[in-house]
Amino acid sequence: MIVQLHLALVMAIDARLLVLDEPTLGLDLLYRKQFYQSLLEDYFDEQRTILITTHQVEEIEHILSDVMFIRDGRITLQTDMDSLGERYAEVMVAAExxxxxxxxxxxxxxxxxxxxVYLFDGVERQQLQALGDVRRPSLADIFVATMQGSYT
Known part of the structure; x- marks a missing residue:
């Protein structure tokens, strides 16, 4: 209940930049979805920016306009979501x-x-189609692939 109250207070703030760090931590799925829906419907407009830091990227992937990955205090990826979809591709490949x-x-x-399943960065889709079914990877899959080995 206290988390929900804090979220309501945050959304009542009339600021041009809203920074949220793990805003749905501790909420069940129903409330997390409601929070993001309310955030978009009631708070966001063309005059405001919302910066969300989270490990739950699959929850917010559909509402993002831009994404940034940070590792050891350095930006490792910064792009808009459209470019991300053009840059990365995932292919399910048969053994042969x-x-x-x-x-x-x-x-x-x-x-x-x-x-x-292989994840590629910057390889032409036409080349990949010869290997198998080409899909857009999830943001979580891109995150894992780009950060792999950095936490060992």
Missing amino acids: YADAARAMKPLSERSVFGKS
Whole structure:
């Protein structure tokens, strides 16, 4: 209840820049979704900027206009969401094309249902289509691939 009260107070502030650090921590799924919906409907307009820091990127991916990854105090990725979708691609590759996929130097590789899924940065979609089904990766998958190994 106290968390919900704090969130209501934050949203009552009339500021041009609103900075929220893990704003839905401690809330169940229903309240988290309501919070972000209310934030967009009741607070956001063209005159305001909302900066959200969170580890729950899958919750807010659909409302983002820009994204920034920070590691050890340094910006490792900063781009708008449209550019992110153009830059990164994920391909589910059958075993016979695995060597060709690895030759294109993917950022990451993982196994799903007996096939390998590769995440690429900056590789032309046309090249990737020859390997398999090309999709837009989730923001969480891009985060994991770009940060992999930095916390070991």
